[in-house]
Amino acid sequence: MEKSRNSVILFLFYLSVFYPQTEVHSFATPSDHDFGCMKFVYNATDLPSEEVYDYIVVGGGTAGCPLAATLSVNYSVLLLEKGSVPTAYPSVLHHDGILTTLTLEDNGKTPAERFTSEEGVANVRGRVLGGSSMLNFGAYSRAEKEFYAESGIEWDMDLVNTAYEWVENTIVFQPNVSRWESLVKEALLEAGVGPDNGFNLNHILGSKVTGSIFDNEGRRHGAVEFLNRADPKNMRVAVHATVERIIFSSNESSLSARGIVYSDAQGKSHKAFVRGKGEVILSAGTIGSPQLLLLSGVGPKSYLSSIKIPVVHHEPNIGQFMRDNPRYYITILPPSPLVFSGGQTVGITKDFYIETLTGPPFSSTPFSIFPHPSIRIKINSTFGHIVGKFPGPSSYGSLTCKLNIG
Numbered sequence: 001m002e003k004s005r006n007s008v009i010l011f012l013f014y015l016s017v018f019y020p021q022t023e024v025h026s027f028a029t030p031s032d033h034d035f036g037c038m039k040f041v042y043n044a045t046d047l048p049s050e051e052v053y054d055y056i057v058v059g060g061g062t063a064g065c066p067l068a069a070t071l072s073v074n075y076s077v078l079l080l081e082k083g084s085v086p087t088a089y090p091s092v093l094h095h096d097g098i099l100t101t102l103t104l105e106d107n108g109k110t111p112a113e114r115f116t117s118e119e120g121v122a123n124v125r126g127r128v129l130g131g132s133s134m135l136n137f138g139a140y141s142r143a144e145k146e147f148y149a150e151s152g153i154e155w156d157m158d159l160v161n162t163a164y165e166w167v168e169n170t171i172v173f174q175p176n177v178s179r180w181e182s183l184v185k186e187a188l189l190e191a192g193v194g195p196d197n198g199f200n201l202n203h204i205l206g207s208k209v210t211g212s213i214f215d216n217e218g219r220r221h222g223a224v225e226f227l228n229r230a231d232p233k234n235m236r237v238a239v240h241a242t243v244e245r246i247i248f249s250s251n252e253s254s255l256s257a258r259g260i261v262y263s264d265a266q267g268k269s270h271k272a273f274v275r276g277k278g279e280v281i282l283s284a285g286t287i288g289s290p291q292l293l294l295l296s297g298v299g300p301k302s303y304l305s306s307i308k309i310p311v312v313h314h315e316p317n318i319g320q321f322m323r324d325n326p327r328y329y330i331t332i333l334p335p336s337p338l339v340f341s342g343g344q345t346v347g348i349t350k351d352f353y354i355e356t357l358t359g360p361p362f363s364s365t366p367f368s369i370f371p372h373p374s375i376r377i378k379i380n381s382t383f384g385h386i387v388g389k390f391p392g393p394s395s396y397g398s399l400t401c402k403l404n405i406g
């Protein structure tokens with residue numbers, strides 16, 4: 001009796017020493033990029049001028065790729081993305097390319113689409129299959145508890161957790177923490193941003209190492225890789241496919257989205273429709289989704305009338321409550337070179353978040369990293385960048401439309 005208890009204790013000891021992460025499930029397996037999905041990705045110019053699907057998903061980004069892949073298990077799905085395939089711009093595939101992607105001049109096709117708010121704040125959004133997950137710093141966290149409570153949605157937490165695990169097993173890695181990132185974590189703890197939460201995927205107060213979509217070889221595993229989990233016979237992806245408006249049908253009692261109009265790289269117009277109870281789903285990003293609704297006549301009546309768009313449905317909140325994502329920072333030029341890393345260490349307090357990244361020297365300014373597009377900054381050595389952010393500024397603005405989709 002006594003003996004077997006000892007062996008149980010020893011076994012538990014063994015587990016806790018050699019498997020310190022037993023409460024954390026496994027993550028994605030580091031591997032070369034998997035672009036198996038390319039067999040169902042088409043250039044929009046090669047698609048028919050009219051087709052029918054169960055679901056149409058607009059915007060092949062961070063949300064659109066996993067959503068389309070999931071729907072394809074039971075339904076036929078068309079996913080439309082206005083940008084290119086990621087292999088056309090290799091800088092989006094590796095950690096070393098982060099700043100290169102942001103220095104590429106925007107020529108209408110490049111993966112970082114630039115925009116500047118009326119106040120002059122420079123920003124970018126993804127324009128490539130995989131969306132902004134192909135440009136970002138790759139830090140991964142689960143949502144904070146308050147998010148569920150404040151969302152006004154009744155979540156089935158078992159489903160939410162299953163979805164998190166699906167995401168994490170596909171593209172999330174435990175980072176090999178760089179010396180710089182671990183020093184920043186020590187500094188945060190010294191400055192009182194505690195406790196030390198070790199490696200943790202949850203958004204909780206304190207300092208932690210978080211998950212990353214970069215594997216330990218520096219390869220980016222963006223949302224495009226969710227498409228490998230689609231059912232190839234139900235899934236079709238069109239790139240260089242710019243959706244221009246939603247087609248609605250209506251009678252006295254109801255209004256429903258029946259399809260979309262999109263244009264290809266040669267400017268030719270195509271239509272796609274949904275059958276039966278199918279849906280058109282917008283996942284074109286914070287700017288792209290409301291932009292499409294406004295151009296399709298769904299938005300504030302007075303605004304739509306003022307720009308001569310026929311009103312299909314008056315919805316006063318479309319395009320409202322747009323917030324910037326302000327950031328303050330210090331840049332340190334250390335005497336000896338730093339290894340490139342980013343988004344591994346996070347300090348979380350009630351009022352602000354701290355993150356960090358290191359980068360290579362550059363002679364043309366990576367757009368949106370430094371405050372104003374007109375300020376040209378050159379850095380002649382590797383640098384460390386320590387960034388502070390607010391959870392959500394209380395000031396906001398609204399989106400207005402140019403009459404064509406760029």
Ligand SMILES: Cc1cc2nc3c(=O)[nH]c(=O)nc-3n(C[C@H](O)[C@H](O)[C@H](O)COP(=O)(O)OP(=O)(O)OC[C@H]3O[C@@H](n4cnc5c(N)ncnc54)[C@H](O)[C@@H]3O)c2cc1C
Binds near residue numbers: 063082
């Ligand atoms: C530089 C940078 C660093 C960031 N760092 C982090 C980070 O470390 N961690 C983190 O969690 N978040 C980070 N973010 C934020 C995060 O990447 C975004 O919040 C997230 O990717 C948004 O996902 P989405 O699906 O809403 O939109 P997106 O991923 O942007 O996808 C929208 C897609 O829709 C397409 N589209 C738009 N309009 C149309 C149209 N009319 N027709 C067809 N296609 C269209 C776009 O081309 C795009 O591919 C960062 C963002 C940036 C820009």
Ligand SMILES: *[C@@H]1O[C@H](CO)[C@@H](O)[C@H](O)[C@H]1NC(C)=O
Binds near residue numbers: 043045084240266
């Ligand atoms: C898509 O087709 C257009 C027109 O045929 C062509 O100009 C463009 O280069 C093609 N793009 C890709 C990625 O094949």
Ligand SMILES: *[C@@H]1O[C@H](CO)[C@@H](O)[C@H](O)[C@H]1NC(C)=O
Binds near residue numbers: 070071073
């Ligand atoms: C697919 O259909 C099966 C059978 O109706 C259902 O159990 C499953 O949840 C569906 N899966 C998705 C991803 O819709």
Ligand SMILES: *[C@@H]1O[C@H](CO)[C@@H](O)[C@H](O)[C@H]1NC(C)=O
Binds near residue numbers: 176216217339
């Ligand atoms: C982790 O990083 C160190 C230093 O850059 C490197 O020597 C080591 O091989 C890396 N380990 C893994 C598992 O990638």
Ligand SMILES: *[C@@H]1O[C@H](CO)[C@@H](O)[C@H](O)[C@H]1NC(C)=O
Binds near residue numbers: 250251252253254
């Ligand atoms: C109106 O359209 C909806 C959706 O297409 C349909 O279900 C409904 O039967 C239609 N009602 C009338 C009165 O035609």
Ligand SMILES: *[C@@H]1O[C@H](CO)[C@@H](O)[C@H](O)[C@H]1NC(C)=O
Binds near residue numbers: 380381
């Ligand atoms: C970078 O430029 C500064 C100012 O011109 C100079 O003092 C410094 O030595 C340079 N550093 C490197 C690594 O070349």
